[in-house]
Amino acid sequence: MNNQECDEIRQRIDCLPARERETDxxxxxHLMDCPECHKYAEFQNSFDRQLRPQLLEVAIPxxxxxxxxxxxxxxxxxDLSESEDSVQNAEVEAELVRPATVRQHQRGSSLLKWVIAGTAVASVIVVMMFQWTPADPQQRLTYDAAKDLLLAQFQEMSPEEWDRLSPFDQSFETLGIVDPQLSEWTRSETVGMSLDDDPQHxxxxxxxxxxxxxxxxxxxxADEFDGVPEQSYSASGQSVLQWRSPGGDLAYVCIVEQGSAEELLTEILGNFA
Amino acid sequence: MQSERSSHLNSVGDLVEDHYADVYRFAYRLSGSHADAEDLTQQAFLTACRKRYQVQDPDRIRGWLLTIVRNTFLKTRQRDERMIAAFEDVAVSSNDFDSDTFRFDEETLQKALNEIPEHYKTPLLLYYFEEIGYKEIGELLGIPIGTVMSRLSRARSVLRERLCRENETSEISETEDSRNNPASEVSAKQKDQ
Structure with a gap:
């Protein structure tokens, strides 16, 4: 057996769950003819059998x-599926989710009145922090804000022709799965719109x-742009990057508000290499 | 339309009831902190509650929930390039597969996991929690299959190396203990009998 073949087989052993290893x-x-890889496979089976139960053994609070x-x-x-409600959702969630550390503190202090008073003050501070901290992108963008942004970017389009567009909105939500480039981007809930009657828009x-x-x-x-990212500037002078998805069926326009557009371009270009 | 979307999940209560423990375990292994795991679990279910209409395949709900935990976790952490570089430089021996019994305690296991950068650790955890292979992990995370294979293989090799090393260290220290204190060995043998 050559080393390269054995390396590939061992990687395969590493990447298949036990039940699939048996039927592959x-x-x-290969394992029938290679005692070393056979030994490796046996070793991995034994390792997995002992590791998995221990990984799953975590006490639940x-x-x-x-x-x-x-x-x-x-x-x-x-009804939380509508993106228009996203700001309201953020407020509801901020009220509902308090860090576990705060909750633990609250549990321990409930016996003494003076601590209760202190906790109440702390809670007010926490709530105020939630309100004053800039909202996460996950919940911020509203339909009107999106419309304004599009208007600034595409001034030749007529806003009267814009409608909500749920199907594309939803398919966009799966982009993190479809487009590996964007899997690490944190994105707000999307607002979908149709710019005119043409489905390409x-x-x-x-x-x-x-x-x-x-x-x-x-x-x-739409496949509006070349595949390779390039930088330009919007009518309002903001840095804009534009490129096409790896599958070629989506076009991206990215308005960079914070951070260097050049560096982001380099990063995205790196994914194309 | 909304009821059609939600039909995959009988109710939010069922979703929580069926999966909260696994989601918490995954969150703990990922973050290494019980307090963070509680927050991640709670936040993940809130997100899942809002986005449950996205679920296409009810059989993959748990994987979907774990992906939400991972995405939520990523929002709270900066990518640590130095940790990634250090991890990628770790040398892994390739020919020592003699041991068939491993003994590592909870602290050792979590410490070893904490030293693995997130984008290696998540495929590893999905592999063990979901018992799925590189193709399914790639689909869940939106990562090319080749990337998943190399990350998963590397993460498993390094984890194995660290836990086996710990195993050997504890065996050596036990042997040294018994040499230094033969009485303890005798009493251990008596206990066995």
Missing amino acids: DVLSS EGLKEQILQSTSALDDC EVAICEFRFRQWSGVLITFS
């Missing part, structure tokens, strides 16, 4: 289920954050 023809035929049920039941009463818009960069990402269901 490529593995079986008392009352966790009740806390989750309580917070989710409040959200369940609202469906647009989804969201805010994003990716490492040190943030701004607005506009996605077209």
Whole structure:
């Protein structure tokens, strides 16, 4: 057996779950002829058998289920799938989710009145922090804000022709899965719109954050640009990057509000290499 | 339309009931902190509650929830390039597969996991928690299959190396203990009998 073949087989052993290793023809035929890889496979089976139960052995905090049920039941009463409500959702969630460290502190201090008073003050501070901290991109963008951004970017378009566009909005939500380039970008809920009757002008818009960069990402269901990213400037002078998805069926326009557009361009170009 | 979307999940209560423990375990292994795991779990279910209409395949709900935990975790952490570089430089021996019994305690296991950067650790955890292979992990994380294979293989090799090393160290220290204190060995043998 040559080393390269054995390396590939061992990587295959590493990447297949035990039940698939047993039925994989490529593995079986190699392992029959290669005692070293056979030994490796046996070793991995033994390692996995002992590691998995230990990985899953994590004590669950008392009352966790009740806390989750309580917070989710409040959200369940609202229709939260509409992006228009996203700012309101953020407020509801901020009220519902308090860090575990704060909760633990509250549990321990409930016996003494003076501590209760202190906790109340701390809670007020926490709530105020939630309100004053800049909102995460996940919940910020509203339909009107998206419309304004698009107007600034595409001044020749007529805003009267814009409608909400749920289907594309939803498909955009899966972009993190479809487009590996964007899997590490934190994106707000998207607002989908149709710019005119032409289905080639469906647009989804969201805010994003990716490492040190943030701004607005506009996605077209069209192959408007070349595949390779390039930088330009919007009518208002903002740095804009534009490129096409690896599959070629989506076009991206990225307005960089924070961080260097040049550096982000380099980063995206790196993914194309 | 909304009821059609939600039909995959009987109720949010069922979703929580069925998966909260696994989600918490995953969050703990990922973050290495019980307090962070509580927050991540709670936040993940809130997000899941809002986005549950996205679920296409009810059989993959748990994987979907774990992906939400990972995304939520990523929002709170800066990518640590130095940790990634150090991890990628770790040398892994390739020919020592003699041991078939491993003994490592909880602290050792979590310490070893904490030293693995997130984008190696998540495929590793999904592999063990979901018992899925590189193709399914790639689909869940939106990462090319080749990348998943190299990350998963590397993460498993390094984890194995660290835990085996710990195993050997504890065996050596036990042997030294018994040499230094033969009485303890005798009493251990008596206990066995």
